[in-house]
Amino acid sequence: MNERIQEKLSILADAAKYDASCSSSGGKRKNENKGLGNSEGMGICHSYTEDGRCVSLLKILLTNHCIFDCAYCVSRRSNDVKRAAFTVDEVVDLTINFYRRNYIEGLFLSSGIFSSPDYTMERLVRIAKKLRTEHKFNGYIHVKTIPGASEELIQEAGLYADRLSVNIELPSELALTTLAPEKNYQEILTPMAQIRDGIIQNKEEKALFKKVPAFATAGQSTQLIVGASTETDLQIIKLTDSLYQGYGLKRVYYSGYIPVTDDARLPQVTQPPVIREHRLYQTDWLMRFYGFQADEILDPAHPHLDLEIDPKLAWALRNRHVFPVDVNTAEYEMILRIPGVGTRSAKRIVAARRFATLNLETLRQLGVVLKRAKFFLTCQGEHQPIIGELSEQQVRRQILFGAGSVRSALVTQQLDLFAQAS
Amino acid sequence: MDTSPPQPPSPAERGAAPEGAREVNQPRRVGVPVLTAPPRDYTYDGTFEGLLTVLFTVYDWRAAPSSIQPEATAQTGLFAQPAHRETNEAQAARVWDGLLKTMDREARARLYHVFLSEDAGRELLIFRYVDLALRMARDISENYASADVRRIQRLAQQLFREKHRMEAFVRFEKTQDELFHATIEPDMDVLPLIAAHFTKRYADQRWLIYDRRRHYGLYYDLTRTDVVQFEPAAGQKATDISATVLDEREPLFRLLWQTYFDHVNIPERKNLKLHRRHMPLRYWRYLSEKQPREQRFVSIDNKRPPTDANLRPE
Ligand code: SF4
Numbered sequence: 241m242n243e244r245i246q247e248k249l250s251i252l253a254d255a256a257k258y259d260a261s262c263s264s265s266g267g268k269r270k271n272e273n274k275g276l277g278n279s280e281g282m283g284i285c286h287s288y289t290e291d292g293r294c295v296s297l298l299k300i301l302l303t304n305h306c307i308f309d310c311a312y313c314v315s316r317r318s319n320d321v322k323r324a325a326f327t328v329d330e331v332v333d334l335t336i337n338f339y340r341r342n343y344i345e346g347l348f349l350s351s352g353i354f355s356s357p358d359y360t361m362e363r364l365v366r367i368a369k370k371l372r373t374e375h376k377f378n379g380y381i382h383v384k385t386i387p388g389a390s391e392e393l394i395q396e397a398g399l400y401a402d403r404l405s406v407n408i409e410l411p412s413e414l415a416l417t418t419l420a421p422e423k424n425y426q427e428i429l430t431p432m433a434q435i436r437d438g439i440i441q442n443k444e445e446k447a448l449f450k451k452v453p454a455f456a457t458a459g460q461s462t463q464l465i466v467g468a469s470t471e472t473d474l475q476i477i478k479l480t481d482s483l484y485q486g487y488g489l490k491r492v493y494y495s496g497y498i499p500v501t502d503d504a505r506l507p508q509v510t511q512p513p514v515i516r517e518h519r520l521y522q523t524d525w526l527m528r529f530y531g532f533q534a535d536e537i538l539d540p541a542h543p544h545l546d547l548e549i550d551p552k553l554a555w556a557l558r559n560r561h562v563f564p565v566d567v568n569t570a571e572y573e574m575i576l577r578i579p580g581v582g583t584r585s586a587k588r589i590v591a592a593r594r595f596a597t598l599n600l601e602t603l604r605q606l607g608v609v610l611k612r613a614k615f616f617l618t619c620q621g622e623h624q625p626i627i628g629e630l631s632e633q634q635v636r637r638q639i640l641f642g643a644g645s646v647r648s649a650l651v652t653q654q655l656d657l658f659a660q661a662s
Numbered sequence: 663m664d665t666s667p668p669q670p671p672s673p674a675e676r677g678a679a680p681e682g683a684r685e686v687n688q689p690r691r692v693g694v695p696v697l698t699a700p701p702r703d704y705t706y707d708g709t710f711e712g713l714l715t716v717l718f719t720v721y722d723w724r725a726a727p728s729s730i731q732p733e734a735t736a737q738t739g740l741f742a743q744p745a746h747r748e749t750n751e752a753q754a755a756r757v758w759d760g761l762l763k764t765m766d767r768e769a770r771a772r773l774y775h776v777f778l779s780e781d782a783g784r785e786l787l788i789f790r791y792v793d794l795a796l797r798m799a800r801d802i803s804e805n806y807a808s809a810d811v812r813r814i815q816r817l818a819q820q821l822f823r824e825k826h827r828m829e830a831f832v833r834f835e836k837t838q839d840e841l842f843h844a845t846i847e848p849d850m851d852v853l854p855l856i857a858a859h860f861t862k863r864y865a866d867q868r869w870l871i872y873d874r875r876r877h878y879g880l881y882y883d884l885t886r887t888d889v890v891q892f893e894p895a896a897g898q899k900a901t902d903i904s905a906t907v908l909d910e911r912e913p914l915f916r917l918l919w920q921t922y923f924d925h926v927n928i929p930e931r932k933n934l935k936l937h938r939r940h941m942p943l944r945y946w947r948y949l950s951e952k953q954p955r956e957q958r959f960v961s962i963d964n965k966r967p968p969t970d971a972n973l974r975p976e
Contacts, residue, residue, distance in 0.1 A: 257928055
């Protein structure tokens with residue numbers, strides 16, 4: 241029995257690991273019933289894999305049996321792999337016992353489609369329900385909904401899960417029809433809209449009545465696979481933007497495509513596009529926390545993110561006319577746009593300048609990366625940047641290759657790979 | 663708060679000007695004792711209340727500290743005998759409450775956190791910060807131009823990180839009598855700060871977290887969490903209780919956790935530098951997933967059709 245469960249766990253964790261989401265934040269479930277667990281606010285990474293990713297949740301599939309045949313997926317029907325399936329009780333037992341030992345923040349459950357979408361979804365819901373009602377479990381539960389599952393089951397899942405997600409996976413309808421012929425965009429967008437409306441309605445009811453059962457209080461998220469199809473970065477961030485604006489998503493995850501099959505419809509690459517994925521996350525960040533609009537970062541003339549430098553620096557280099565910015569007088573929003581100044585140092589700058597005039601030395605102590613920032617800022621005449629006199633290429637070269645290059649080993653390695661791949 | 667006209671700065675207000683920056687016109691708080699007596703060396707019992715008692719004495723005697731040290735480890739000078747202050751609860755409470763007149767609760771808590779950081783210069787740093795706060799007419803917690811303010815922020819941040827790490831890296835083992843037991847060796851004294859987190863989270867199981875470096879622990883008995891001291895008996899380590907009577911399913915869950923850890927890894931993305939930055943080597947000792955495996959790791963290798971051989975080794 242032990243060997244069997246160990247084997248199942250290795251197969252079903254292995255099959256789930258390509259899902260990038262591991263966040264356990266945003267939960268609002270307090271331990272008020274003297275039960276097990278508490279998931280208020282900030283998530284915790286209990287461990288890190290050897291590839292440096294956060295391990296926060298027990299991320300598994302209920303089963304990797306699947307009736308669909310999506311080209312990019314290890315679990316697809318036509319792939320000759322070892323299959324396994326957990327029982328409802330096995331998942332519950334694992335979750336509770338991992339949680340009690342402080343290994344995890346909770347469960348991230350998804351599944352291949354066994355028998356039918358509703359058959360599978362019903363089991364996912366049953367697991368979440370059992371954890372909440374029989375075990376008084378207040379840890380985090382993220383359920384990835386099954387494409388094609390009924391509205392009622394998704395609704396019920398939202399009562400027990402903190403977060404629901406519907407993975408879009410392929411960033412365009414065209415890619416979807418070629419690579420996942422049994423799926424369609426409508427089937428993805430309809431449940432997304434349903435979850436969005438459920439969350440909004442739940443918030444409204446909460447405002448009116450005290451005791452309203454929670455509905456996916458940590459919001460919904462999705463994942464896009466990058467590099468399995470031919471979309472440009474512009475297409476991807478436009479899609480992301482519409483998901484944040486139109487569907488109220490909490491997070492969009494990007495998963496650099498890792499070759500799992502030699503299907504002829506897929507690009508033949510040997511390495512996942514880690515840098516491209518990283519640049520997309522940076523862009524996502526700029527849109528969510530730095531007040532950037534999608535079309536400020538990319539436009540049809542520049543449809544791809546610069547792999548060599550981060551998107552904020554790239555924006556600054558194209559918009560040299562708005563610099564230098566005076567840190568002693570400029571608005572917070574402008575200070576945020578200086579390359580080398582993060583949200584924390586920007587806040588500190590605005591706070592500290594009430595006490596004293598800032599100079600380069602104080603900026604350095606506040607955590608500003610001067611190597612980059614010095615080209616773009618001024619401190620009441622004490623420091624005169626030369627941005628006006630340099631061309632884009634000159635600044636770029638000085639930042640990339642100047643004394644103490646900011647180019648990390650990772651970038652160098654990846655750029656070499658890209659040179660070969662594209 | 664204080665609307666009286668600014669006073670000319672006295673010599674005792676040294677350190678008030680942020681260095682590395684031109685000073686902006688700052689109002690001064692009046693009514694704070696000027697420390698006119700010759701500076702002294704102080705010792706205390708090593709507790710936070712003890713330190714607060716010293717602060718009380720400093721203003722009572724008007725004698726600035728040239729050093730404040732825990733008595734047990736104090737380096738005494740050749741000529742001057744340090745003034746030792748016994749902890750005085752009433753005086754400590756007066757200082758603690760009084761701090762709220764010059765700073766908010768968050769800033770005050772930060773001073774306690776800095777104390778828990780066990781940083782070598784923490785006592786004088788806390789004194790200088792309190793003194794600066796007393797003499798300024800407004801909240802100094804965001805005055806990043808001052809080196810002391812930055813240092814306080816930095817230490818508090820480091821402590822917060824260590825606290826967060828312990829909330830993540832504690833690994834409980836279940837004993838036969840249903841106690842969940844963990845040993846830690848944090849860099850800083852974070853047990854007082856993680857108590858609330860674990861009490862809320864594990865309300866329905868008895869647990870014990872033992873700080874092996876500082877020889878004390880937290881024990882939750884299903885009703886309340888207490889600080890417990892251990893007197894290790896001769897020849898026996900205080901942490902040995904776990905080794906003897908583990909729950910029969912404990913080895914199974916440890917194995918399953920290791921299995922899970924090995925299989926969520928994506929070898930194509932291997933990045934050990936990042937791995938170690940997030941999970942520094944010094945914490946590995948108590949992380950069950952970083953212990954040697956009893957079985958050899960067998961990759962699932964789902965990209966190629968598996969043969970029975972690579973699923974069932976040997
Ligand atoms: S439906 Fe999901 S599990 Fe099934 S093949 Fe497609 S992506 Fe894989």
